Amino acid sequence: MRLSGKFVILVILGSFLGILVFLGSKNPADLGTPATFFDLVGKVFWKLILTALVLIFAVGFVLALRRIGDFPTEFGRTGSDLNLYGYGIGLSFVFGVVVGRRVLSWIESRELLLLFIVGVLLLSYLLYGINLFLSRRIRELKADYSRGVDSETDLGEVLAIPAGRRLIMWSFFLGFVPTLIIIVADIFSD
Protein backbone atom coordinates (compact mmCIF):
# COMPACT_ATOMS: atom_id res chain seq x y z
CA MET A 1 0.00 0.00 0.00
CA ARG A 2 1.34 3.42 -0.83
CA LEU A 3 0.96 5.21 2.41
CA SER A 4 2.07 8.63 1.19
CA GLY A 5 -1.07 9.22 -0.93
CA LYS A 6 -3.38 8.38 1.92
CA PHE A 7 -1.31 10.47 4.30
CA VAL A 8 -1.71 13.45 2.02
CA ILE A 9 -5.50 12.95 2.09
CA LEU A 10 -5.37 12.85 5.88
CA VAL A 11 -3.38 16.07 5.96
CA ILE A 12 -5.87 17.72 3.58
CA LEU A 13 -8.85 16.60 5.66
CA GLY A 14 -7.13 17.76 8.81
CA SER A 15 -6.36 21.13 7.22
CA PHE A 16 -9.96 21.45 6.07
CA LEU A 17 -11.15 20.86 9.60
CA GLY A 18 -8.62 23.40 10.83
CA ILE A 19 -9.80 25.98 8.31
CA LEU A 20 -13.38 25.47 9.37
CA VAL A 21 -12.37 25.82 13.01
CA PHE A 22 -10.67 29.09 12.09
CA LEU A 23 -13.73 30.24 10.21
CA GLY A 24 -15.87 29.36 13.15
CA SER A 25 -13.58 31.13 15.56
CA LYS A 26 -15.64 34.29 15.33
CA ASN A 27 -17.32 32.67 18.29
CA PRO A 28 -20.66 32.19 16.61
CA ALA A 29 -21.90 30.29 19.66
CA ASP A 30 -22.23 33.70 21.34
CA LEU A 31 -24.46 35.03 18.61
CA GLY A 32 -28.06 34.72 19.57
CA THR A 33 -29.13 35.23 15.99
CA PRO A 34 -26.52 34.82 13.26
CA ALA A 35 -25.92 38.15 11.59
CA THR A 36 -25.34 36.70 8.12
CA PHE A 37 -25.80 33.42 6.30
CA PHE A 38 -22.03 32.96 6.50
CA ASP A 39 -22.22 33.23 10.27
CA LEU A 40 -25.03 30.66 10.33
CA VAL A 41 -23.00 28.22 8.24
CA GLY A 42 -19.95 28.91 10.35
CA LYS A 43 -21.88 28.22 13.54
CA VAL A 44 -23.26 24.93 12.25
CA PHE A 45 -19.86 23.86 10.90
CA TRP A 46 -18.20 24.71 14.17
CA LYS A 47 -20.52 22.38 16.02
CA LEU A 48 -20.12 19.70 13.38
CA ILE A 49 -16.36 19.91 13.64
CA LEU A 50 -16.56 19.77 17.40
CA THR A 51 -18.74 16.68 17.05
CA ALA A 52 -16.30 15.08 14.64
CA LEU A 53 -13.31 15.84 16.87
CA VAL A 54 -15.08 14.54 19.96
CA LEU A 55 -16.11 11.33 18.17
CA ILE A 56 -12.61 10.74 16.81
CA PHE A 57 -11.14 11.39 20.20
CA ALA A 58 -13.73 9.22 21.96
CA VAL A 59 -13.29 6.25 19.62
CA GLY A 60 -9.50 6.57 19.68
CA PHE A 61 -9.49 6.89 23.46
CA VAL A 62 -11.62 3.81 23.94
CA LEU A 63 -9.44 1.76 21.56
CA ALA A 64 -6.28 2.93 23.31
CA LEU A 65 -7.78 2.22 26.73
CA ARG A 66 -8.71 -1.32 25.73
CA ARG A 67 -5.22 -1.91 24.43
CA ILE A 68 -3.44 -0.45 27.43
CA GLY A 69 -5.69 -2.34 29.80
CA ASP A 70 -5.01 -5.51 27.80
CA PHE A 71 -8.71 -6.20 27.51
CA PRO A 72 -9.96 -8.46 24.72
CA THR A 73 -10.08 -5.65 22.24
CA GLU A 74 -11.88 -6.89 19.14
CA PHE A 75 -10.90 -4.11 16.80
CA GLY A 76 -13.19 -5.61 14.17
CA ARG A 77 -16.21 -4.70 16.33
CA THR A 78 -15.46 -0.99 16.67
CA GLY A 79 -18.20 -0.16 14.16
CA SER A 80 -20.76 -2.11 16.19
CA ASP A 81 -19.62 -0.25 19.30
CA LEU A 82 -20.29 3.04 17.51
CA ASN A 83 -23.87 1.89 16.89
CA LEU A 84 -24.19 1.30 20.60
CA TYR A 85 -22.91 4.83 21.37
CA GLY A 86 -25.59 6.16 19.02
CA TYR A 87 -28.13 3.97 20.72
CA GLY A 88 -27.11 5.50 24.05
CA ILE A 89 -27.44 9.02 22.70
CA GLY A 90 -30.86 8.16 21.22
CA LEU A 91 -31.98 6.78 24.56
CA SER A 92 -30.93 9.97 26.31
CA PHE A 93 -33.05 11.93 23.84
CA VAL A 94 -36.01 9.65 24.59
CA PHE A 95 -35.55 10.32 28.30
CA GLY A 96 -35.30 14.04 27.51
CA VAL A 97 -38.64 13.96 25.71
CA VAL A 98 -40.24 11.91 28.46
CA VAL A 99 -39.12 14.31 31.20
CA GLY A 100 -40.22 17.31 29.12
CA ARG A 101 -36.83 18.75 28.14
CA ARG A 102 -36.56 20.67 24.89
CA VAL A 103 -35.19 18.25 22.33
CA LEU A 104 -34.84 18.74 18.56
CA SER A 105 -36.82 21.96 18.54
CA TRP A 106 -37.22 21.99 14.74
CA ILE A 107 -39.62 19.04 15.09
CA GLU A 108 -42.73 20.68 16.38
CA SER A 109 -44.99 17.71 16.96
CA ARG A 110 -44.17 15.50 19.97
CA GLU A 111 -45.36 12.41 18.12
CA LEU A 112 -43.14 13.14 15.14
CA LEU A 113 -40.26 13.76 17.51
CA LEU A 114 -40.70 10.38 19.19
CA LEU A 115 -41.14 8.74 15.80
CA PHE A 116 -37.90 10.32 14.61
CA ILE A 117 -35.92 9.27 17.68
CA VAL A 118 -37.35 5.74 17.73
CA GLY A 119 -36.67 5.48 14.00
CA VAL A 120 -33.03 6.40 14.63
CA LEU A 121 -32.86 3.82 17.44
CA LEU A 122 -34.26 1.13 15.14
CA LEU A 123 -31.80 2.17 12.47
CA SER A 124 -29.07 1.78 15.09
CA TYR A 125 -30.25 -1.78 15.77
CA LEU A 126 -30.36 -2.63 12.11
CA LEU A 127 -26.93 -1.21 11.39
CA TYR A 128 -25.59 -2.89 14.54
CA GLY A 129 -26.67 -6.24 13.09
CA ILE A 130 -25.10 -5.44 9.73
CA ASN A 131 -21.94 -4.39 11.54
CA LEU A 132 -21.79 -7.74 13.32
CA PHE A 133 -22.01 -9.39 9.91
CA LEU A 134 -19.12 -7.19 8.73
CA SER A 135 -17.16 -8.21 11.83
CA ARG A 136 -17.63 -11.83 10.84
CA ARG A 137 -16.39 -11.06 7.33
CA ILE A 138 -13.31 -9.45 8.88
CA ARG A 139 -12.70 -12.56 10.99
CA GLU A 140 -13.01 -14.75 7.92
CA LEU A 141 -10.17 -12.91 6.18
CA LYS A 142 -7.67 -15.19 7.85
CA ALA A 143 -7.86 -18.31 10.02
CA ASP A 144 -5.87 -16.56 12.77
CA TYR A 145 -8.69 -14.06 13.23
CA SER A 146 -11.28 -16.69 14.08
CA ARG A 147 -11.43 -15.33 17.62
CA GLY A 148 -11.41 -11.74 16.52
CA VAL A 149 -8.89 -9.08 15.55
CA ASP A 150 -7.56 -8.39 19.00
CA SER A 151 -4.06 -7.06 18.54
CA GLU A 152 -2.61 -4.07 16.73
CA THR A 153 -0.55 -6.49 14.62
CA ASP A 154 -3.69 -8.25 13.42
CA LEU A 155 -5.39 -4.91 12.83
CA GLY A 156 -2.37 -3.76 10.84
CA GLU A 157 -2.58 -6.88 8.69
CA VAL A 158 -6.28 -6.37 8.08
CA LEU A 159 -5.74 -2.72 7.16
CA ALA A 160 -2.86 -3.66 4.86
CA ILE A 161 -5.18 -5.44 2.42
CA PRO A 162 -7.77 -3.50 0.41
CA ALA A 163 -10.61 -5.88 1.28
CA GLY A 164 -9.87 -5.53 4.99
CA ARG A 165 -9.61 -1.75 4.76
CA ARG A 166 -12.94 -1.59 2.93
CA LEU A 167 -14.64 -3.71 5.56
CA ILE A 168 -13.31 -1.57 8.40
CA MET A 169 -14.33 1.64 6.60
CA TRP A 170 -17.85 0.36 5.98
CA SER A 171 -18.05 -0.75 9.57
CA PHE A 172 -17.15 2.75 10.78
CA PHE A 173 -19.53 4.35 8.31
CA LEU A 174 -22.48 2.23 9.43
CA GLY A 175 -21.51 2.93 13.03
CA PHE A 176 -21.40 6.69 12.58
CA VAL A 177 -24.59 7.13 10.53
CA PRO A 178 -27.30 6.76 13.24
CA THR A 179 -25.11 8.50 15.83
CA LEU A 180 -24.51 11.46 13.57
CA ILE A 181 -28.14 11.67 12.44
CA ILE A 182 -29.18 12.34 15.99
CA ILE A 183 -26.27 14.68 16.75
CA VAL A 184 -26.68 16.69 13.56
CA ALA A 185 -30.42 16.87 14.18
CA ASP A 186 -29.64 18.36 17.58
CA ILE A 187 -27.14 20.83 16.12
CA PHE A 188 -29.74 21.99 13.60
CA SER A 189 -32.07 22.71 16.48
CA ASP A 190 -29.95 25.72 17.45
Place this chain on the structure above:
Amino acid sequence: MSTFFLVLLVAVLMSAALAYLMTYLLVFTAWVMGKKKRSARPAKPWTDELSGLKDLLQALYEGKVQGSQALKKFGELLPRHLEKIAIEQGRSISDVLIDVTQMSEVNVSGVQELAREQVKFPGLTEVWVFARRPVDLEKNFYSTVCSNIVERFVQYYYFQSDYQFFNQLRDRLKKDIGNKIDVDNYIHCILLPSLFFLVPGFGLLITEDIRHIKGKTVTRIAEDGTIIQAQDMSPSQIREAYLNLRPFVEQHYHRILPVLEGERPQEPGLYQQISDYSAKVQ
Protein backbone atom coordinates in the same frame (compact mmCIF):
# COMPACT_ATOMS: atom_id res chain seq x y z
CA MET B 1 -39.29 18.00 5.86
CA SER B 2 -36.44 19.78 4.15
CA THR B 3 -34.63 20.04 7.48
CA PHE B 4 -35.06 16.30 7.91
CA PHE B 5 -33.43 15.54 4.55
CA LEU B 6 -30.72 18.08 5.20
CA VAL B 7 -30.00 16.40 8.54
CA LEU B 8 -29.82 13.01 6.81
CA LEU B 9 -27.58 14.30 4.06
CA VAL B 10 -25.16 16.02 6.42
CA ALA B 11 -25.09 12.97 8.73
CA VAL B 12 -24.34 10.58 5.86
CA LEU B 13 -21.63 12.82 4.40
CA MET B 14 -20.04 13.34 7.79
CA SER B 15 -20.19 9.61 8.51
CA ALA B 16 -18.41 8.85 5.25
CA ALA B 17 -15.75 11.48 5.92
CA LEU B 18 -15.25 10.32 9.50
CA ALA B 19 -15.12 6.65 8.49
CA TYR B 20 -12.45 7.45 5.91
CA LEU B 21 -10.52 9.60 8.38
CA MET B 22 -10.67 7.02 11.18
CA THR B 23 -9.65 4.16 8.91
CA TYR B 24 -6.58 5.96 7.60
CA LEU B 25 -5.65 7.25 11.02
CA LEU B 26 -5.58 3.60 12.11
CA VAL B 27 -3.62 2.65 8.98
CA PHE B 28 -1.10 5.36 9.76
CA THR B 29 -0.88 4.29 13.40
CA ALA B 30 -0.42 0.63 12.40
CA TRP B 31 2.25 1.66 9.91
CA VAL B 32 4.17 3.68 12.49
CA MET B 33 3.95 0.90 15.07
CA GLY B 34 4.91 -1.70 12.48
CA LYS B 35 7.90 0.39 11.42
CA LYS B 36 9.08 0.59 15.02
CA LYS B 37 8.74 -3.17 15.49
CA ARG B 38 10.51 -3.92 12.20
CA SER B 39 13.51 -1.75 13.09
CA ALA B 40 13.70 -3.27 16.56
CA ARG B 41 13.48 -6.85 15.42
CA PRO B 42 16.47 -8.66 13.87
CA ALA B 43 15.88 -10.19 10.44
CA LYS B 44 14.22 -13.56 10.70
CA PRO B 45 15.98 -16.50 9.14
CA TRP B 46 14.30 -17.99 6.10
CA THR B 47 13.53 -21.18 7.97
CA ASP B 48 11.04 -19.30 10.15
CA GLU B 49 8.69 -19.16 7.19
CA LEU B 50 8.35 -22.94 7.13
CA SER B 51 5.08 -23.75 8.76
CA GLY B 52 5.27 -27.49 9.07
CA LEU B 53 7.31 -30.60 8.58
CA LYS B 54 5.91 -31.02 5.10
CA ASP B 55 7.29 -27.61 4.07
CA LEU B 56 10.63 -28.47 5.67
CA LEU B 57 10.89 -31.77 3.81
CA GLN B 58 9.98 -30.08 0.55
CA ALA B 59 12.57 -27.37 1.19
CA LEU B 60 15.18 -30.06 1.97
CA TYR B 61 14.32 -31.88 -1.22
CA GLU B 62 14.65 -28.70 -3.25
CA GLY B 63 17.96 -27.87 -1.59
CA LYS B 64 16.64 -24.62 -0.08
CA VAL B 65 17.69 -25.61 3.42
CA GLN B 66 20.49 -27.85 4.54
CA GLY B 67 22.22 -29.70 7.30
CA SER B 68 22.24 -28.14 10.72
CA GLN B 69 19.68 -25.50 9.77
CA ALA B 70 17.23 -28.22 8.77
CA LEU B 71 17.82 -30.27 11.90
CA LYS B 72 17.34 -27.22 14.08
CA LYS B 73 14.05 -26.41 12.41
CA PHE B 74 13.07 -30.06 12.59
CA GLY B 75 13.58 -29.96 16.36
CA GLU B 76 11.26 -26.93 16.58
CA LEU B 77 8.54 -28.45 14.41
CA LEU B 78 8.59 -32.03 15.66
CA PRO B 79 6.71 -31.56 18.96
CA ARG B 80 3.78 -29.83 17.28
CA HIS B 81 3.80 -32.44 14.51
CA LEU B 82 3.70 -35.32 16.99
CA GLU B 83 0.86 -33.63 18.88
CA LYS B 84 -1.07 -33.29 15.63
CA ILE B 85 -0.53 -36.98 14.81
CA ALA B 86 -1.68 -37.99 18.29
CA ILE B 87 -4.88 -35.93 17.93
CA GLU B 88 -5.61 -37.16 14.40
CA GLN B 89 -5.07 -40.79 15.36
CA GLY B 90 -6.82 -40.49 18.72
CA ARG B 91 -3.75 -41.81 20.53
CA SER B 92 -1.62 -40.59 23.38
CA ILE B 93 1.63 -38.73 22.78
CA SER B 94 3.51 -41.56 24.50
CA ASP B 95 2.17 -44.12 21.99
CA VAL B 96 3.21 -41.96 19.08
CA LEU B 97 6.64 -41.41 20.61
CA ILE B 98 7.08 -45.15 21.09
CA ASP B 99 6.33 -45.65 17.37
CA VAL B 100 8.83 -43.01 16.36
CA THR B 101 11.65 -44.15 18.61
CA GLN B 102 11.26 -47.84 17.79
CA MET B 103 12.03 -47.24 14.11
CA SER B 104 15.29 -49.15 13.84
CA GLU B 105 16.07 -48.19 10.28
CA VAL B 106 15.65 -44.85 8.64
CA ASN B 107 15.40 -46.28 5.15
CA VAL B 108 11.64 -46.35 4.92
CA SER B 109 10.72 -45.01 1.52
CA GLY B 110 7.61 -43.36 0.31
CA VAL B 111 6.49 -43.75 -3.27
CA GLN B 112 8.42 -40.67 -4.42
CA GLU B 113 11.65 -41.99 -2.98
CA LEU B 114 11.08 -45.41 -4.55
CA ALA B 115 10.70 -43.76 -7.94
CA ARG B 116 13.82 -41.62 -7.47
CA GLU B 117 15.80 -44.66 -6.38
CA GLN B 118 14.86 -46.63 -9.47
CA VAL B 119 15.82 -43.80 -11.80
CA LYS B 120 19.26 -43.46 -10.24
CA PHE B 121 19.93 -47.13 -9.51
CA PRO B 122 23.25 -48.04 -11.10
CA GLY B 123 23.47 -51.05 -13.40
CA LEU B 124 19.71 -51.68 -13.36
CA THR B 125 18.62 -54.19 -16.00
CA GLU B 126 15.35 -55.59 -14.72
CA VAL B 127 12.65 -54.81 -12.18
CA TRP B 128 10.55 -57.63 -10.79
CA VAL B 129 7.35 -56.46 -9.15
CA PHE B 130 5.38 -58.83 -6.98
CA ALA B 131 2.41 -56.84 -5.66
CA ARG B 132 -1.36 -56.82 -5.78
CA ARG B 133 -1.48 -53.11 -6.66
CA PRO B 134 1.83 -51.91 -8.13
CA VAL B 135 2.46 -48.17 -8.03
CA ASP B 136 3.83 -48.05 -11.56
CA LEU B 137 0.76 -46.28 -12.92
CA GLU B 138 0.94 -43.46 -10.35
CA LYS B 139 2.31 -40.21 -11.66
CA ASN B 140 5.54 -40.23 -9.62
CA PHE B 141 6.36 -43.75 -10.73
CA TYR B 142 5.03 -43.94 -14.24
CA SER B 143 7.53 -41.42 -15.55
CA THR B 144 10.29 -43.50 -13.96
CA VAL B 145 9.06 -46.62 -15.76
CA CYS B 146 8.93 -44.72 -19.06
CA SER B 147 12.40 -43.27 -18.74
CA ASN B 148 13.88 -46.59 -17.56
CA ILE B 149 12.46 -48.38 -20.57
CA VAL B 150 13.30 -45.71 -23.15
CA GLU B 151 16.71 -44.61 -21.87
CA ARG B 152 18.06 -47.64 -20.06
CA PHE B 153 16.17 -50.50 -21.73
CA VAL B 154 15.13 -51.90 -18.37
CA GLN B 155 12.82 -54.92 -18.49
CA TYR B 156 9.83 -55.00 -16.17
CA TYR B 157 8.35 -58.27 -14.94
CA TYR B 158 5.04 -58.04 -13.12
CA PHE B 159 3.79 -60.94 -11.05
CA GLN B 160 0.04 -60.46 -10.83
CA SER B 161 -3.17 -62.28 -10.01
CA ASP B 162 -5.05 -60.84 -13.00
CA TYR B 163 -4.51 -58.92 -16.23
CA GLN B 164 -6.11 -55.67 -15.25
CA PHE B 165 -3.13 -53.64 -14.06
CA PHE B 166 -0.81 -54.98 -16.74
CA ASN B 167 -3.19 -54.18 -19.57
CA GLN B 168 -3.68 -50.63 -18.29
CA LEU B 169 0.08 -50.13 -18.04
CA ARG B 170 0.72 -51.59 -21.45
CA ASP B 171 -1.95 -49.46 -23.11
CA ARG B 172 -0.62 -46.32 -21.50
CA LEU B 173 3.01 -47.07 -22.33
CA LYS B 174 2.12 -47.84 -25.92
CA LYS B 175 0.32 -44.53 -26.17
CA ASP B 176 3.15 -42.54 -24.61
CA ILE B 177 6.31 -44.24 -25.82
CA GLY B 178 5.06 -46.70 -28.38
CA ASN B 179 6.49 -44.62 -31.19
CA LYS B 180 10.01 -44.83 -29.74
CA ILE B 181 10.20 -48.40 -28.62
CA ASP B 182 8.38 -51.71 -28.88
CA VAL B 183 6.81 -51.73 -25.44
CA ASP B 184 5.92 -55.43 -25.56
CA ASN B 185 9.61 -56.30 -25.53
CA TYR B 186 10.13 -54.55 -22.23
CA ILE B 187 7.13 -55.31 -20.03
CA HIS B 188 6.04 -58.80 -19.09
CA CYS B 189 3.40 -60.32 -16.89
CA ILE B 190 3.19 -63.66 -15.12
CA LEU B 191 -0.07 -64.68 -13.48
CA LEU B 192 0.01 -66.38 -10.13
CA PRO B 193 -2.79 -67.57 -7.86
CA SER B 194 -4.38 -64.66 -6.04
CA LEU B 195 -3.74 -66.33 -2.68
CA PHE B 196 -0.12 -65.22 -2.92
CA PHE B 197 -1.16 -61.58 -3.11
CA LEU B 198 -2.54 -61.50 0.36
CA VAL B 199 0.90 -60.31 1.35
CA PRO B 200 1.63 -56.62 0.67
CA GLY B 201 4.28 -57.41 -1.90
CA PHE B 202 7.83 -56.54 -2.83
CA GLY B 203 10.02 -55.45 -5.71
CA LEU B 204 13.44 -56.59 -6.83
CA LEU B 205 15.91 -54.37 -8.66
CA ILE B 206 18.00 -56.76 -10.72
CA THR B 207 21.38 -55.46 -11.75
CA GLU B 208 23.93 -56.45 -14.31
CA ASP B 209 26.07 -57.74 -11.51
CA ILE B 210 23.64 -59.93 -9.59
CA ARG B 211 25.57 -59.32 -6.37
CA HIS B 212 24.19 -55.78 -6.28
CA ILE B 213 20.56 -56.86 -6.46
CA LYS B 214 18.29 -54.84 -4.19
CA GLY B 215 14.83 -55.48 -2.83
CA LYS B 216 12.07 -53.38 -1.34
CA THR B 217 9.29 -54.90 0.71
CA VAL B 218 6.02 -53.08 1.13
CA THR B 219 5.49 -51.95 4.72
CA ARG B 220 2.34 -49.88 4.42
CA ILE B 221 -0.62 -49.91 2.08
CA ALA B 222 -3.72 -47.80 1.86
CA GLU B 223 -7.22 -49.23 2.30
CA ASP B 224 -7.55 -49.74 -1.43
CA GLY B 225 -4.27 -51.68 -1.51
CA THR B 226 -2.15 -48.84 -2.95
CA ILE B 227 1.44 -48.92 -1.74
CA ILE B 228 2.33 -46.03 0.53
CA GLN B 229 5.64 -47.09 1.97
CA ALA B 230 8.37 -49.67 1.46
CA GLN B 231 11.53 -50.72 3.22
CA ASP B 232 14.80 -52.32 2.15
CA MET B 233 14.77 -56.09 2.25
CA SER B 234 17.50 -57.91 4.11
CA PRO B 235 19.98 -59.93 2.01
CA SER B 236 18.36 -63.21 3.03
CA GLN B 237 14.91 -61.92 2.07
CA ILE B 238 16.23 -60.77 -1.32
CA ARG B 239 17.88 -64.10 -1.88
CA GLU B 240 14.75 -66.06 -1.06
CA ALA B 241 12.56 -63.85 -3.24
CA TYR B 242 14.94 -64.06 -6.20
CA LEU B 243 15.38 -67.82 -5.96
CA ASN B 244 11.63 -68.40 -5.78
CA LEU B 245 10.71 -66.11 -8.65
CA ARG B 246 13.62 -66.88 -10.95
CA PRO B 247 12.22 -70.22 -12.21
CA PHE B 248 9.03 -68.49 -13.36
CA VAL B 249 10.98 -66.04 -15.47
CA GLU B 250 13.35 -68.71 -16.78
CA GLN B 251 10.65 -71.19 -17.72
CA HIS B 252 8.13 -68.80 -19.16
CA TYR B 253 10.68 -66.72 -21.07
CA HIS B 254 13.24 -69.39 -21.80
CA ARG B 255 16.04 -67.58 -20.17
CA ILE B 256 18.94 -68.58 -18.01
CA LEU B 257 19.33 -66.14 -15.20
CA PRO B 258 22.40 -65.58 -13.01
CA VAL B 259 22.94 -67.79 -9.98
CA LEU B 260 23.66 -66.29 -6.60
CA GLU B 261 26.92 -66.81 -4.80
CA GLY B 262 26.89 -69.93 -2.63
CA GLU B 263 23.65 -71.11 -4.17
CA ARG B 264 22.86 -74.70 -3.33
CA PRO B 265 20.65 -77.06 -5.33
CA GLN B 266 17.18 -75.96 -4.34
CA GLU B 267 14.56 -78.10 -2.73
CA PRO B 268 11.35 -78.07 -4.71
CA GLY B 269 10.56 -74.38 -4.59
CA LEU B 270 7.54 -72.35 -5.32
CA TYR B 271 7.75 -72.92 -9.04
CA GLN B 272 7.69 -76.69 -8.76
CA GLN B 273 4.71 -76.47 -6.44
CA ILE B 274 2.55 -74.15 -8.44
CA SER B 275 3.87 -74.15 -11.98
CA ASP B 276 0.60 -75.58 -13.21
CA TYR B 277 -1.19 -72.55 -11.79
CA SER B 278 1.03 -69.89 -13.23
CA ALA B 279 0.68 -68.45 -16.70
CA LYS B 280 2.64 -66.15 -18.84
CA VAL B 281 0.60 -63.24 -20.18
CA GLN B 282 3.32 -61.59 -22.19
